[in-house]
Amino acid sequence: MANGTRGQGDGKEPPDDEAALSARLQRLGNRLATANRPVANVESQRMVSDPSALARGFRMSTELVAGVIVGAGIGWLLDRWLGISPWGLIVFLLLGFVAGVLNVMRAAGVAPNPSDRLKPK
Numbered sequence: 872m873a874n875g876t877r878g879q880g881d882g883k884e885p886p887d888d889e890a891a892l893s894a895r896l897q898r899l900g901n902r903l904a905t906a907n908r909p910v911a912n913v914e915s916q917r918m919v920s921d922p923s924a925l926a927r928g929f930r931m932s933t934e935l936v937a938g939v940i941v942g943a944g945i946g947w948l949l950d951r952w953l954g955i956s957p958w959g960l961i962v963f964l965l966l967g968f969v970a971g972v973l974n975v976m977r978a979a980g981v982a983p984n985p986s987d988r989l990k991p992k
Contacts, residue, residue: 931978935971942967 946963950956976982 927978931975934974934978938967938969938971938974939964940967942970 942963942965943960945967946960949959949963953959973982977984
């Protein structure tokens with residue numbers, strides 16, 4: 872092997888190994904061609920976004936923002952009414968954020984709805 876030859880003989884692989892490799896590559900090429908072939912119906916259909924998924928995302932983002940805004944509004948009103956500025960705003964802003972996240976989790980199906988506990992099983 873020090874002189875650059877591959878082994879015994881003239882350095883060429885036997886032809887039967889080459890033929891077997893070519894046959895395997897041909898079979899693999901055929902399998903890949905059939906696996907990647909598009910179906911006729913799929914070509915005619917256009918990929919469009921699901922409007923219900925868009926509506927669901929809009930609902931979740933709206934619930935989060937609404938929770939924060941309502942919490943901040945209640946905190947600001949309590950600050951003005953009781954004169955405890957800025958503590959009411961801080962506390963209710965955090966509570967609004969928690970309520971918004973909880974509403975998003977309920978809408979996503981991660982957390983159970985309170986009405987589900989009242990239903991008989």
